[in-house]
Amino acid sequence: SIERPPGDTAGCTFCHTSSEERCSTCHQRHQFDPKVARRAEQCKTCHWGKDHRDWEAYDIGLHGVVYQVNKWKPEQFDFSKKLSDADYVGPTCQYCHMRGGHHNVQRFGTVYTSMGMSMADRGAPIWNEKRDRWVSVCDDCHSPRFAREQLQALDEAVKDAGLKYRETFKVAEDLLVDGVLDPMPKDLCPDWSGQHLWSLKIGAYHDGEAYGGKTGESGEFRMSNCTDVERLCFESVGYFQTYIYKGMAHGSWNDATYSDGSFGMDRWLVNVKQNASRARRLATLEKKVGITWQPEEFWKTGEWLDELTGRIIVKNH
Numbered sequence: 502s503i504e505r506p507p508g509d510t511a512g513c514t515f516c517h518t519s520s521e522e523r524c525s526t527c528h529q530r531h532q533f534d535p536k537v538a539r540r541a542e543q544c545k546t547c548h549w550g551k552d553h554r555d556w557e558a559y560d561i562g563l564h565g566v567v568y569q570v571n572k573w574k575p576e577q578f579d580f581s582k583k584l585s586d587a588d589y590v591g592p593t594c595q596y597c598h599m600r601g602g603h604h605n606v607q608r609f610g611t612v613y614t615s616m617g618m619s620m621a622d623r624g625a626p627i628w629n630e631k632r633d634r635w636v637s638v639c640d641d642c643h644s645p646r647f648a649r650e651q652l653q654a655l656d657e658a659v660k661d662a663g664l665k666y667r668e669t670f671k672v673a674e675d676l677l678v679d680g681v682l683d684p685m686p687k688d689l690c691p692d693w694s695g696q697h698l699w700s701l702k703i704g705a706y707h708d709g710e711a712y713g714g715k716t717g718e719s720g721e722f723r724m725s726n727c728t729d730v731e732r733l734c735f736e737s738v739g740y741f742q743t744y745i746y747k748g749m750a751h752g753s754w755n756d757a758t759y760s761d762g763s764f765g766m767d768r769w770l771v772n773v774k775q776n777a778s779r780a781r782r783l784a785t786l787e788k789k790v791g792i793t794w795q796p797e798e799f800w801k802t803g804e805w806l807d808e809l810t811g812r813i814i815v816k817n818h
Contacts, residue, residue, distance in 0.1 A: 555747055659749070
């Protein structure tokens with residue numbers, strides 16, 4: 502999103518600039534009442550949406566339902582008490598992630614990097630401490646064995662999602678390397694860095710000019726001005742895999758499965774394969790009849806494309 506003009510990303514910048522690291526974001530400027538900051542809805546302003554589906558996963562999960570049904574009953578949720586003294590009938594966001602009232606939310610996050618979109622060695626010592634810490638929260642109400650079983654279920658769901666994404670990515674990558682992807686990076690408007698890196702070239706995982714740029718130069722997931730295949734790859738991992746991870750982490754197994762979680766990844770994998778098959782058949786026909794195709798100019802320039810960061814960088818610098 503960083504390549505887009507400001508009007509396109511108002512929702513992004515509201516949370517990622519003006520709201521981050523401010524006490525009044527959670528405590529509310531005109532009240533600044535701890536009782537307000539202890540309610541789960543207070544997190545809803547920022548922590549919801551396609552690519553960070555925290556609120557939705559919590560709200561329709563088992564814990565969220567307990568909260569919504571009982572939140573108006575002081576004997577079930579007494580928000581006048583400090584979090585360290587809370588004896589809620591079910592957990593809120595704050596109860597789990599701000600354990601005892603501390604303000605380092607990441608301390609009780611999970612080990613899954615980048616919203617669950619990256620694979621990690623769950624057995625590494627650095628993660629064991631976090632997982633033990635998470636179990637220590639769950640065993641306020643559940644047995645430690647139950648909590649660890651949920652962690653294992655989350656592991657398996659994320660692992661399966663990774664298999665689907667890698668297969669989706671490989672289909673798109675082969676199209677690019679074989680020169681069939683329409684358009685190629687060099688045929689697009691410059692990306693956010695003013696270059697022509699492939700949008701799925703994240704990090705230094707790929708060498709060679711086919712991907713654009715040099716080793717170590719990173720692409721950026723694009724949601725706009727990219728091929729349908731690339732967009733589907735982005736949505737598969739940026740949206741659906743996030744649904745799976747957030748759903749499993751918040752006890753919303755339906756969200757992880759039916760609501761565009763694992764089922765969504767299935768559909769997008771099939772869509773990418775269908776697009777790839779169609780593109781290869783068309784390329785074969787063009788070669789047979791002697792058509793030398795050139796990318797349309799509208800991929801490179803346009804009234805809206807001229808407002809993108811990459812084009813401005815090239816023009817001015």
